Amino acid sequence: xxxxxxxxxxxxxxxxxxxxxxxxxxxxxxxxxxxxxxxxxxxxxxxxxxxxxxxxxxxxxxxxxxxxxxxxxxxxxxxxxxxxxxxxxxxxxxxxxxxxxxxxxxxxxxxxxxxxxxxxxxxxxxxxxxxxxxxxxxxxxxxxxxxxxxxxxxxxxxxxxxxxxxxxxxxxxxxxxxxxxxxxxxxxxxxxxxxxxxxxxxxxxxxx
Numbered sequence: 020x021x022x023x024x025x026x027x028x029x030x031x032x033x034x035x036x037x038x039x040x041x042x043x044x045x046x047x048x049x050x051x052x053x054x055x056x057x058x059x060x061x062x063x064x065x066x067x068x069x070x071x072x073x074x075x076x077x078x079x080x081x082x083x084x085x086x087x088x089x090x091x092x093x094x095x096x097x098x099x100x101x102x103x104x105x106x107x108x109x110x111x112x113x114x115x116x117x118x119x120x121x122x123x124x125x126x127x128x129x130x131x132x133x134x135x136x137x138x139x140x141x142x143x144x145x146x147x148x149x150x151x152x153x154x155x156x157x158x159x160x161x162x163x164x165x166x167x168x169x170x171x172x173x174x175x176x177x178x179x180x181x182x183x184x185x186x187x188x189x190x191x192x193x194x195x196x197x198x199x200x201x202x203x204x205x206x207x208x209x210x211x212x213x214x215x216x217x218x219x220x221x222x223x224x225x226x227x
Contacts, residue, residue, distance in 0.1 A: 022061065022062070022064045022065060023064065023065060024050040024064045024065070024067060025064065025065050025066055025067050025068045025069065026068075027043065027046070027068055028068050028069060028073065030073055030214050030215060031043075031068060031072070031073060031076075033214070034073060034076040034077060034079070034104065034214075035076060035103065035104055038103050038104060038106070041103045041130050041132075042072065042076070042100070042103050042104075044129070044130060045072075045095065045099060045100070045103060045126060045130060046067060046068060046072055048126060048129065049067060049071075049072075049094060049095070050064050050067055052122075053067075053094055056094075056118065056122055057118065057119075058093060058094030058095075058119065058122060059071070059094060069215065069216055069217070070217070071096050072096070072100055073211070073215055074096075074181070074211075074215070074217075074219050075096050075097035075100040075101060075156065075181065075219075076100055076101075076104050077210040077211040077214070077215065077219050078097060078101060078154070078179060078181060078210060078219060078221060079101055079104035079105050081179050081208070081210075081221065081223065082101065082105050082108050082152060082179070083108070083151060083152065084107045084108055085108065085109070085150075085151035085152065086108075086109045086110075086111070086148070086149075086150050086151050086152075087101070087108055087109065087110050087111070087150060087151065087152045087153070087154060088110075088111045088113055088145075088148055088150040088152075088153045088154070088168075088171050089101070089110060089111070089112050089113060089153075089154045089155065090113050090142045090153060090154070090155040090158060090164075090167065090168055090171070091113070091114060091142070091155055091156075091157075091158035091159075092112035092113060092114040092119070092123055092137075093114065093119055093157075094119065094122065095112070095122075095123060095126055096156055096157075097154055097156045097181060098110055098112040098123075098135070098154070099112070099123065099126055099127075099130070099132070099135070101154065102132050102134055102135045103130065103132070105134075106132075106134055107134075108134060109134050109135075109136075110134060110135045110136070111135075111136050111137075111138055111148065111150070112135060112136070112137045112138065113138050113140055113141075113142055113145055114137065114138070114139065114140075115139065115140060115141045115144075117139065120137055120139045123137045124137050141167075142167040142168060142171065143167050145171060147170060147171065148171055149171075149172070149173040149176075150171050150172050150173065150176055151172075151173060151176055151177070152172070152176060152177045152178070152179050153168045153171050153172055153176070153177075153178055153179070153180075154179045154180065154181070155168060155180050155181070156180075156181035157181070160189055160192070160193075161180065161182070161186075161189035161190060161192070161193045161196075161222060162189065162192050162193035162195075162196045164178075164180060165178075165193055165196040165197060165200050165202055166196055166199075166200060168180070169200035169201070169202055169226045170200070172226045174226075174227055175225060175226070175227050176225070176226050177223065177224065177225055177226070178202070178222065178223065178224045178225075178226065179221060179222075179223055180221065180222045180223075181219060181220070181221055182207075182220045182221065182222050183220060184220065186207045186220045186221075186222055187207055189222070190205055190207070190222060197224075200226065201226055201227055202224045202225070202226055203224065203225050203226075203227060204224060204225045205222065205223075205224040206222075206223050206224070207220055207221070207222055207223075208220070208221045208223055
């Protein structure tokens, strides 16, 4: 049974601007191959844009020109989406699973993204890159993410982690880890209000 793919929402062109064709190309590839390659679930195509691609794209304005590490990149959410939206930022996509690494490299080549490198590794095994910012989506609870993401940042670097409705509760449960890894100025941002059907929640914090 072929599940219909969600039509492109009007917000997509607003968020991607002159990069919208690349976003469309990535969305089409994910819709066509995502389930068979274990990147998205069988129920995701009807909400591919709103729940996944645009959910990531609204984070793009939070990124600064510099070096961003994306932990657990999977099918490219948020790493590839953000790399499309922000060609002025250099991304390292960190993913341990070989088949997902293969997919990420294929998409980097197909989309002609010269601001992306793919690193096959677990975040804990990755060298201390000294990233300016680190992103992650649907990887783990905040208290488990802090010990594997904070060490990847330079002094004063920033965590930009996509989260669900329980973001504040995750922060409350991570007090010990935040102290140990010097995570400060922690806040929950609500992005996409008035633009998306469901807002994107981001935990943003500084490591110093």
